[in-house]
Each structure stands twice: as C-alpha cells, then as structure tokens.
Amino acid sequence: MLRERISDEFDLKKQADELGVKVWQTPSFLFIIMGIIIIGAMTGVYVASISYDSPEVLIVSESIVVILLLAIGNAIITTVEQVAKANKMKTEFVSIASHQLKTPISELKWQIELLLAKFSEGLSGRQTEIINEIAHSGEKMGRLVNDLLDVARIDQGQLALAKDKVDFCDLVDDAVEAQKVFAKTMNVELVSSRSVGKIMVLADKRRMGVVLDNLISNAIKYIDTKGKVEVFVENNDGFAQVCIRDNGVGIPKNEQDDVSKKFFRSNNSIKNKTDGTGLGLYIAKNIVEQSGGKLWFKSVENVGSEFYFSIPTATNKKK
C-alpha cells in the first residue's frame, strides 16, 4: 500500500497527465526540487558561515535561499490554481453542452411521441417499428445527457432533488418491471420480494428510479452466462432498504474502493462486452447520500455482488 503510494508520488509523467499540466509543474516535482534546494541551501549557508567570517555574506546567502523557496512555493500555488480552474471550466462546459443538447432531444422525443400517438394512421408495421427504434435511440441519448448533467451538477453542488411522497415498494416494483425485458434478453432471471407492504419515503421519484435502474441493470449486465438477480426490500429501523443480489462476475477486491468513483469501470472479464460510461454508481451514490441515505456493497469475484442502499422513511425523525 505504502510502496504503491510512494511509487505513485514519483511517477511524475502519470501525475502530469492526470492533472493536465507539464511535468515540471507537478506538485511532487516541485516538492522534490524544494527539498533539494533546502538541503543545498543549508549546506551553502553552512559552508559560507565557516569559510567567511562575515555577517554580510550570511545575510545575502540566506536571502537567496528565502527568495528561491518563495519562488517554488509560488509555482506550486500557481499549478494548484491552474488545475482547479481547468476543472471548474470543464464542469461548466459539460453543463452548458448538456443543456444545449437537451433541446434537440426534447424536440426529437416529443415529435416521435406525437407521431405515434396522434398521427400514426396509415403507417405500416415496419414503419412503426423503425420509428420505435428511433424513439429508443432518443431515449438512450436523453439518459446519457442526463447522466452527464447530473455529474456536472453534483460537482457544482447544484443537484436539485424533489421531495415526492412515494411508496418505496412501488418505486422498486416499477424499476424491476422496467428491467424485465432487458433481463430476458440477457437470459437472467429477475425476481423481487419484500418483508413489508408499504414504506412511505420523501424522495425524488425520478432520480430514485435512476438509482434503482442503475443498480438493477448493472446486476443484470455483469452476469456472464445464465444467472439470477434478486431484489429484496425491507424496513430497516426507520430506513427503507433495498438489496440487489446477483451471481455475476463480481468486483475484484483491489477495485472495490474505486467502483463509485467518477468514470471508473471495472477491469473484469466482461468489461469489453458491455457498454457503460462509469457514471452510474457515482451518480447513484450521490443521489442516495443527498437524500439522507447511504449506499454500500459486498462483492466476491466470480461469485457475485450484493448492492444495498437505504433512505430514511417519511416518518423517520432521526435522519
């Protein structure tokens, strides 16, 4: 662990790539230079003080050291500022680009819906099928843009969550129902059960749907061959809790700390067979946490995973 950390610190090229700065601007490099200068300067001052018995020389050499250190400190601060600024600009760019994309997506979706719902007379079966495919692509694009926008909002602390009073069990039922077709095409058995009849929660209905969709579709996606996904709902001491269990490929132990990081995708056996942006879990975790709950998981590679999340019930006063 420590060795990894140290070798990471010294991998200046990688660090420069990650931060988007030049190698000489990386904080680690500047710190190393600073260390060398301090040692060099102390030696210099020491040599000066024993070679020349003159306070002037001492003052001048010490001044040079201070100036050098200030210059390096300044370079470090500049780099950090530059990285922070670039990061902010990137978030703003994503936010603006997604907003711009939302208008044509709304147009596309509403036009198709209008066509199918009110002007479908005379369309052949094949024509309707094609239009449905287009609608499907539009939906996918919409979801992708929503994900990007949600990430930008999370990063800016601007994610607005509605407070709808809803039955948590209904949300789970809807999400399970919506994934039935996908499960079938992936040859996965999807079942759900619960220990309670109703759990009222105050949460953003649409976004809770996003969280559940993400977790359930992930469970289905990461099963290599025929498998089973079980969804279980319970009321756990004032919290509505759901567990999504699969017997899929699982998450390698060394990656478990990273799965809910932005853009992270596990290097497991079927990574290249499934598409994904690596944003789903990051978004899910943030939505759950902002709703006053938490999200966690247990996973064993090649055995399966259990993903849990819980949010306070509407009557929970402790939250």
Next chain:
Amino acid sequence: MEKKKLLVIEDDIVLQKALEDYLSAEGFEVKTAGDGETGVNMAMDENPDLILLDIVLPKKDGYTVLQEVRADEKTKNIPIVLLTNLGSISDVEKALELGATTYLVKADYKLEEVTAKIKDLLKIK
C-alpha cells in the same frame, strides 16, 4: 363539458407545435405565444385555465412573465407549469418562489406525462 383553455408560451417552434397538436388532440383549446411579451398580453386577454411557460424566452424571460402574471389581479390565480430544461437548485427555487405552481423538465417528460400533470392540476379525470 366546455373545453379548458391552455396558453403555451414557448419560443421553440417545434416544441410549441408538438404541444399544440398533442394537447388539442387531447381535447384542450390551445393558444400559443412565441415570446414573453406576447405571452403576458395573451394571458391578460385570453384568461386561460392554465399556462405552460418556458423560462428562456425572447423579449421577456419566463421569470418576468411569472411575476407579471402573478401581479395582476385578473391572472394571479392561474396555475402555471414551468417547462424548462434548466433544473438546478437555484433555477427551481427561484421559479417556485416567484409563484410557479410546478415545473417539468422537458427532456425528461413525455407529452403524455405533461398532459397527465395538466389534467391533474385542472382536476380533469
């Protein structure tokens, strides 16, 4: 039953037309305005049962329209559904504070859902 009158204030012609066609087919009388100023005038003249209002509009933006409609005795009680693709905390809070009844994010809602929301607000089965 008499047709309920809706006013759609939306500058995107494609979206405006889609709303108009769909809602007309659903049995509403639909009036449209393509900018904020026309929207406010039409709200006063037509006295609609409900207003669908975009935020980003030419001449007067949605927030201004909201304020002006709410300030007039004749129109202050008309339910206003904000149609937007914004949707960050500050936008939503601002709109609700200024008196919007509710808001919908356009790219996330189907016309069917928009219609259901309108019927719900107008208490139509």
